[in-house]
Amino acid sequence: MKLLVKSFLIFLLLGTTAIAADPLASWNDTGPKKAIIEFVEQVTRETSPNFVSVFERIAVFDNDGTLWAEQPMYFQGLFALDRVKALAPQHPEWKTKEPFASLLRGDLKTAFAGGERAMMEVVMATHAGMSTVEFEKIVQDWLATAKHPKTHKPYTEMVYQPMLELLAYLRANGFKTFIVSGGGVEFMRPWTEKVYGIPPEQVVGSSIKTKFELREGKPVLMRLAQLNFIDDKVGKPIGINDHIGRRPIAAFGNSDGDLQMLQWTTAGTGARFALLVHHTDAEREWAYDRKSSVGRLDKALDEGKAKGWTIVDMKNDWKTVFQFEKK
Amino acid sequence: MKLLVKSFLIFLLLGTTAIAADPLASWNDTGPKKAIIEFVEQVTRETSPNFVSVFERIAVFDNDGTLWAEQPMYFQGLFALDRVKALAPQHPEWKTKEPFASLLRGDLKTAFAGGERAMMEVVMATHAGMSTVEFEKIVQDWLATAKHPKTHKPYTEMVYQPMLELLAYLRANGFKTFIVSGGGVEFMRPWTEKVYGIPPEQVVGSSIKTKFELREGKPVLMRLAQLNFIDDKVGKPIGINDHIGRRPIAAFGNSDGDLQMLQWTTAGTGARFALLVHHTDAEREWAYDRKSSVGRLDKALDEGKAKGWTIVDMKNDWKTVFQFEKK
Numbered sequence: 001m002k003l004l005v006k007s008f009l010i011f012l013l014l015g016t017t018a019i020a021a022d023p024l025a026s027w028n029d030t031g032p033k034k035a036i037i038e039f040v041e042q043v044t045r046e047t048s049p050n051f052v053s054v055f056e057r058i059a060v061f062d063n064d065g066t067l068w069a070e071q072p073m074y075f076q077g078l079f080a081l082d083r084v085k086a087l088a089p090q091h092p093e094w095k096t097k098e099p100f101a102s103l104l105r106g107d108l109k110t111a112f113a114g115g116e117r118a119m120m121e122v123v124m125a126t127h128a129g130m131s132t133v134e135f136e137k138i139v140q141d142w143l144a145t146a147k148h149p150k151t152h153k154p155y156t157e158m159v160y161q162p163m164l165e166l167l168a169y170l171r172a173n174g175f176k177t178f179i180v181s182g183g184g185v186e187f188m189r190p191w192t193e194k195v196y197g198i199p200p201e202q203v204v205g206s207s208i209k210t211k212f213e214l215r216e217g218k219p220v221l222m223r224l225a226q227l228n229f230i231d232d233k234v235g236k237p238i239g240i241n242d243h244i245g246r247r248p249i250a251a252f253g254n255s256d257g258d259l260q261m262l263q264w265t266t267a268g269t270g271a272r273f274a275l276l277v278h279h280t281d282a283e284r285e286w287a288y289d290r291k292s293s294v295g296r297l298d299k300a301l302d303e304g305k306a307k308g309w310t311i312v313d314m315k316n317d318w319k320t321v322f323q324f325e326k327k
Numbered sequence: 328m329k330l331l332v333k334s335f336l337i338f339l340l341l342g343t344t345a346i347a348a349d350p351l352a353s354w355n356d357t358g359p360k361k362a363i364i365e366f367v368e369q370v371t372r373e374t375s376p377n378f379v380s381v382f383e384r385i386a387v388f389d390n391d392g393t394l395w396a397e398q399p400m401y402f403q404g405l406f407a408l409d410r411v412k413a414l415a416p417q418h419p420e421w422k423t424k425e426p427f428a429s430l431l432r433g434d435l436k437t438a439f440a441g442g443e444r445a446m447m448e449v450v451m452a453t454h455a456g457m458s459t460v461e462f463e464k465i466v467q468d469w470l471a472t473a474k475h476p477k478t479h480k481p482y483t484e485m486v487y488q489p490m491l492e493l494l495a496y497l498r499a500n501g502f503k504t505f506i507v508s509g510g511g512v513e514f515m516r517p518w519t520e521k522v523y524g525i526p527p528e529q530v531v532g533s534s535i536k537t538k539f540e541l542r543e544g545k546p547v548l549m550r551l552a553q554l555n556f557i558d559d560k561v562g563k564p565i566g567i568n569d570h571i572g573r574r575p576i577a578a579f580g581n582s583d584g585d586l587q588m589l590q591w592t593t594a595g596t597g598a599r600f601a602l603l604v605h606h607t608d609a610e611r612e613w614a615y616d617r618k619s620s621v622g623r624l625d626k627a628l629d630e631g632k633a634k635g636w637t638i639v640d641m642k643n644d645w646k647t648v649f650q651f652e653k654k
Contacts, residue, residue, distance in 0.1 A: 178528075185572065200571065200573050201505075201529075219587065237546065238539060241548050242555075243570060244528045245528055245530060264546050267545055
């Protein structure tokens with residue numbers, strides 16, 4: 001109990017200080033920042049007609065392209081490529097077997113000419129066949145050493161400073177923050193608590209099936225080369241319903257993969273908030289939208305504009321982009 | 328923020344008062360009560376070698392037979408039977424179609440002679456074909472009027488007073504409490520927060536598949552007559568891994584369906600706690616174990632004894648059984 005009191009007091013102090021010092025300091029004073037603050041004030045002020053009890057303050061965040069970057073490709077894809085290289089000595093047959101042979105030669109284009117089937121083969125070869133505990137260690141070890149090909153920063157520093165501030169601001173206002181990502185749930189959980197302050201139990205993602213086994217009397221969960229759930233597009237509201245079991249009042253995304261999550265969130269009664277991060281900053285980050293193969297933002301951009309969702313123009317609305325830029 | 332502070336202060340006050348007045352007042356001063364308190368002190372005392380950070384204090388509870396009763400049959404089964412009766416006018420074909428015809432005549436034995444397949448037909452006929460929002464209302468409406476056949480109490484009052492105290496005691500000590508039940512997750516979520524103080528996002532259960540649809544532009548999740556996940560036996564560690572993503576340090580169950588959950592929980596490092604509720608009180612509740620078709624406790628009882636898990640002898644260890652007995 002004592003510890004709890006202490007942590008809570010510290011949290012209050014930090015919260016108060018942060019608010020005094022502008023909790024959204026990396027956001028320019030443009031539309032999105034104002035819309036966020038207005039929404040939060042609306043749902044937290046007890047006398048507001050749109051007041052929402054603390055139990056119902058659920059906010060969901062996409063991860064790739066919303067909380068961290070996703071170029072030149074989804075970081076989990078880069079993880080898979082590194083794993084193929086690391087595992088190649090144990091798989092001499094990969095030298096002549098596609099898509100592995102092309103991958104090992106660095107020819108991604110030929111490797112993925114096989115489309116989704118080829119992609120799935122790589123995912124299963126690198127994500128299945130070990131226990132959940134073993135996989136967690138593989139992810140942690142990779143993150144400890146791997147560097148982004150362009151910035152040469154660790155991937156866990158390729159997170160957006162404005163979004164970190166937003167997460168903290170929402171939590172300081174009684175929100176429970178969840179990740180709802182197309183990425184693998186067990187690829188995210190080892191680091192989301194440290195990086196975003198989001199505990200494993202508040203991470204929803206895609207998954208493969210696992211199997212309970214007793215290994216010399218000790219239970220393990222083995223990761224099987226079999227899809228369980230794709231937490232993308234129509235899968236996002238399904239994942240939200242399955243894991244959270246109540247409708248969020250705020251949703252944050254950046255691509256067409258988030259469209260149904262934003263539709264589902266805004267279809268509830270009372271005040272609702274939907275935000276799309278539009279990648280418009282070729283200099284500090286990347287500029288892409290309707291024609292990108294990664295994080296395509298096309299239908300959701302049209303629908304967001306039509307429905308008055310908040311659209312972040314990264315170039316104009318963010319003072320700082322990456323956490324590592326902050327002095 | 329103000330509200331949060333207020334709720335926290337109220338929670339502290341309540342917590343402190345409860346502790347002063349014996350937080351486990353409905354437990355006799357026998358072994359299980361002592362074991363619970365000893366475990367909680369071990370993991371919460373900062374100087375203890377078994378201290379566990381507040382983030383890792385995850386406790387999982389089975390529901391049927393652990394938090395509420397499960398006789399003469401699982402309450403969700405009684406819900407399904409009531410739904411068959413309610414829906415019968417819309418299904419004239421049920422008069423001659425098994426298992427519905429027998430059910431409507433009150434002949435459960437013939438109805439379920441078809442085993443699991445017959446059971447599944449009843450589940451799907453009563454749990455699928457509507458939206459998630461509609462199903463939630465059906466459950467709430469049923470709970471508001473339905474009465475237990477023996478005690479004539481609402482089902483949500485058939486909860487065990489000692490377990491309510493245990494939930495509150497753990498939470499007052501920084502634990503996050505989860506339900507991990509073979510029951511349907513959407514059958515539980517509408518009432519677990521009110522009855523147990525466990526919010527929907529901390530309820531893991533069995534589920535059927537849902538489908539995202541736009542109905543006149545408004546998104547709905549339709550419940551499909553297709554199994555998604557069975558959260559029982561080996562499914563419990565899988566469900567825990569999928570939803571919580573970290574290993575609990577304490578697990579509470581009452582049947583062989585909980586065995587793997589207790590194995591999984593106790594296989595972690597550091598202090599671990601496993602408890603089985605043994606239904607030994609034919610007078611105040613029911614007495615059943617190895618041969619019961621509902622909540623069978625056989626293998627888990629042997630393994631629990633062999634491994635020194637805490638086994639609650641309901642008759643001797645509980646001062647009060649049901650919440651409604653408490654004056």
